[in-house]
Amino acid sequence: MYRLIVLSCLLALAQSSARFMQKPMLDGRIVGGEAITIDENPIQISLQRSGSHSCGGSLISERYVLTAAHCAVGVKASSLTIRIGSSFYASGGRKVQVTKTNCHPQYNAATIDYDFCVLELEDWDPTGLTYGFAKLPEAGQDVADGTLLRVTGWGNTQNSYESRSQLRSTIVPKTNQDECSRAYKSYGGVTPRMICAGLKEGGKDACQGDSGGPLMEDDILVGIVSWGYGCAVANYPGVHSRVASVRDWIKSVSGI
Numbered sequence: 001m002y003r004l005i006v007l008s009c010l011l012a013l014a015q016s017s018a019r020f021m022q023k024p025m026l027d028g029r030i031v032g033g034e035a036i037t038i039d040e041n042p043i044q045i046s047l048q049r050s051g052s053h054s055c056g057g058s059l060i061s062e063r064y065v066l067t068a069a070h071c072a073v074g075v076k077a078s079s080l081t082i083r084i085g086s087s088f089y090a091s092g093g094r095k096v097q098v099t100k101t102n103c104h105p106q107y108n109a110a111t112i113d114y115d116f117c118v119l120e121l122e123d124w125d126p127t128g129l130t131y132g133f134a135k136l137p138e139a140g141q142d143v144a145d146g147t148l149l150r151v152t153g154w155g156n157t158q159n160s161y162e163s164r165s166q167l168r169s170t171i172v173p174k175t176n177q178d179e180c181s182r183a184y185k186s187y188g189g190v191t192p193r194m195i196c197a198g199l200k201e202g203g204k205d206a207c208q209g210d211s212g213g214p215l216m217e218d219d220i221l222v223g224i225v226s227w228g229y230g231c232a233v234a235n236y237p238g239v240h241s242r243v244a245s246v247r248d249w250i251k252s253v254s255g256i
Contacts, residue, residue, distance in 0.1 A: 023112050023187045024229050033170030038087045041152050042132035043221070044167060045082040046089040047071055047119075047212060053089040056153045056213025057082060057119065058134045058221050062126070064254045065098075065119040066134070067212035068224050068241060069107040072117045077101050082121070085129035087167045089154040096124040102253045104246065113191050115226045115241040117212075118253045134214065134221035136256065139247035143222050147174045149197050151225060151238070153210035172197040175237040183235055193245045195223045198237030215240045 038044065047055040047067055057067035065082055072080065077098045086093030100120035107114045143149070152169045180196035181189040190196060197215060215223030223240030230236060243250075250256060 021186050022110070023184075023227050033168045035166045036087070036152065036169045038085060038093070038130050038167060041150075041167070041169065041214070041216070042085070042130050043134040044152050044214060045084050046086075046154060048081045048083060048089075048095070049075065050079050051081075053083075053154060053210075056210035056225065058214040058224075059084065059131060060118075060134050060136065060221070060250075060254065060256055062124070062133075063121055064256065065121065066221065066224065066243070066250070067117050067119060068115045068226055069103040069117040070109065070112065070115055070226070071212040072101045072119065073103045073107060073109070075101065077119075080119070082119070084124070085131045088165050089167075090165060094124060094129055097122045104249060111188060111191070112227045112239075113193055114246070115193075116224065116243075116246050116249070118250060134216075135219050136247065136250065137220055137222055137244040139244060141222075141244040141247075143174045143195060143217055145174055145176045147217060148172070149174055149222065150216045151197070151213065152216075153213040153225065172238065173199065180237055180239065183237065184229075184239070187229075190239055193242050194226065195240050195242040196237040197223070197240065198228075201234050 043058045045057045045059055045065055046053050047057045055071035057065045060066050077100050080098035081095050083093050083095050098119045099122050103117040104114040148171050150169055150171055175196035175198055184190055211225050213225045214221050221243055226239050226241045228238040
């Protein structure tokens with residue numbers, strides 16, 4: 001549901017005379033990836049708004065999910081559910097009601113900074129479900145440039161032969177922070193709360209999954225799909241929210 005924002009729109013940043021193009025949201029595609037089952041990434045959930053898939057997210061405990069703030073800010077918890085334990089966003093597993101949204105108090109919709117939200121869940125029965133909890137990085141923990149990271153989601157594939165109904169996955173290398181900020185200079189660059197991943201030449205390995213979904217280094221949740229220009233576009237890596245940058249806030253909200 002988060003489509004590419006028209007690039008001709010300009011935004012005046014608060015307390016600044018500089019003008020930047022409005023940051024484009026990722027359009028939720030994994031192009032050229034491969035279908036996987038929930039067993040291969042059991043932390044993944046489908047965040048659903050009024051019964052329809054809208055974003056991804058990651059289980060961090062039986063009670064909490066970590067997703068992007070732009071997926072839930074301003075939305076009543078009563079209209080949000082998640083689907084746990086299924087390879088398919090529209091069937092299987094178990095649907096669980098969200099009871100409270102805890103989006104980061106410094107989230108900025110214009111700059112997409114602090115794009116984090118912790119969702120609180122009602123009690124649910126885990127019997128017979130395939131699920132797992134994401135390991136979180138230590139506060140300030142970094143990811144080395146070039147590290148291969150995995151992103152998963154149920155976004156559009158742009159290919160009639162590749163169904164979006166089943167969870168898909170692709171691998172992207174971590175991009176140097178300064179290079180990423182230069183690439184997005186006309187959009188105001190990136191902040192320390194962001195981490196970038198993608199191939200310089202673009203292509204199938206540089207595409208992203210649904211907003212709010214996980215960016216994983218092995219079994220550690222290092223990022224949350226947040227924003228970026230297009231999908232698989234050369235010199236425009238995907239930008240993710242850096243989990244390690246708000247580790248203390250996550251603990252204060254969830255106790256984890």
